[in-house]
Amino acid sequence: MSKRRISKQQTARIEKIQQNYHEHKKNHDDLDDGLVITRFSKHVELEDAKGNHIRCSIRPNLETLVAGDKVIWQSEGINQGVVVSLYPRSTVLAKPTSSGLAKPVAANITQLIIVIAPKPEISWALLDSYLVMAETLGLKAVILLNKTDLPCELLKEQLFMDYGPLNYPIVLTNKNSTEGLEQLKHILNHQINVFVGQSGVGKSSIISSILPHEPNISINEISELSELGRHTTSNSRYYHLLSGGALIDSPGVREFSLWHIDAAEIARCYPEFRPYLSQCKFRNCTHKDTPHCAIIKAKKEGLISEKRYENFIRLCGQYT
Numbered sequence: 001m002s003k004r005r006i007s008k009q010q011t012a013r014i015e016k017i018q019q020n021y022h023e024h025k026k027n028h029d030d031l032d033d034g035l036v037i038t039r040f041s042k043h044v045e046l047e048d049a050k051g052n053h054i055r056c057s058i059r060p061n062l063e064t065l066v067a068g069d070k071v072i073w074q075s076e077g078i079n080q081g082v083v084v085s086l087y088p089r090s091t092v093l094a095k096p097t098s099s100g101l102a103k104p105v106a107a108n109i110t111q112l113i114i115v116i117a118p119k120p121e122i123s124w125a126l127l128d129s130y131l132v133m134a135e136t137l138g139l140k141a142v143i144l145l146n147k148t149d150l151p152c153e154l155l156k157e158q159l160f161m162d163y164g165p166l167n168y169p170i171v172l173t174n175k176n177s178t179e180g181l182e183q184l185k186h187i188l189n190h191q192i193n194v195f196v197g198q199s200g201v202g203k204s205s206i207i208s209s210i211l212p213h214e215p216n217i218s219i220n221e222i223s224e225l226s227e228l229g230r231h232t233t234s235n236s237r238y239y240h241l242l243s244g245g246a247l248i249d250s251p252g253v254r255e256f257s258l259w260h261i262d263a264a265e266i267a268r269c270y271p272e273f274r275p276y277l278s279q280c281k282f283r284n285c286t287h288k289d290t291p292h293c294a295i296i297k298a299k300k301e302g303l304i305s306e307k308r309y310e311n312f313i314r315l316c317g318q319y320t
Helices: 009-027 126-138 155-164 179-188 203-211 265-266 294-300 306-319
Strands: 031-040 043-047 053-058 071-077 080-086 092-096 101-109 112-116 142-146 170-172 192-197 235-239 248-251
Touching: 009 092, 009 142, 031 053, 031 092, 043 080, 092 126, 112 126, 112 179, 126 142, 126 248, 142 155, 142 179, 142 306, 155 170, 155 306, 179 203, 192 203, 203 248, 294 306
Parallel strands: 053 080, 112 142, 112 192, 142 170, 192 248
Antiparallel strands: 031 043, 031 071, 031 235, 043 053, 071 080, 092 101, 235 248
């Protein structure tokens, strides 16, 4: 059943009620701040200021709550309560539903860890779509090449040639060495992190290595026939890192859609394009078979990667 649509008047009234909770929280002993750890249907598991976990119901008409949300909740007994208000989100990671609407999956994240591997075969366009998403949301982005114990010299060469100059950190990990994992742990410190990438690249195994004190992270074997990992998580969950910061383990995303962005914005999300965008002769330049295009000129002069340019054209064709 689809959600009942509410009018602008009703939305304003709901926002006013939530604002009242924000203003009066300090004068009410039964109101407190909380952090959403995970969502179960009509309930959430949240963490209070003392680190206790409480099961809470959700007030009707509250926006969809997800891991990482900061909320106000009201006590209704021992380890029970109700969420009455949602604080504004700094960022929200969402994916499209079948109806084209945005479905939030994690909130208030600061860093995106994009996991790739030699197997399953890398989709360079998918990698770029994640980087565009990070640029759009103002997130730090890290490229993690996992399974480097498999043959991948050409892949590493391409990766460092095209992405090394863009100032995205590149981390190499495999099951035979802890060096890359230690580098990754340092990068994760004091950030709210989400891992994304194709199924089968080893996200759950890496997360399990980062969170050995969390026994409930499940790992499934990769199908030998499809070389695609089975999804091992069903709800996004917030985990604290021992050294500071957090990790939100979100259900694997096999495909990603830039449904909320136009071609001009995609171009602005390619850092190496930015110096040339104002140099195109035509303001509405599509950077594809366009005369006097500074992006095409820079690509021909070797200032922009051929592969990155091809990915840009592909993304514009798919999502705009």
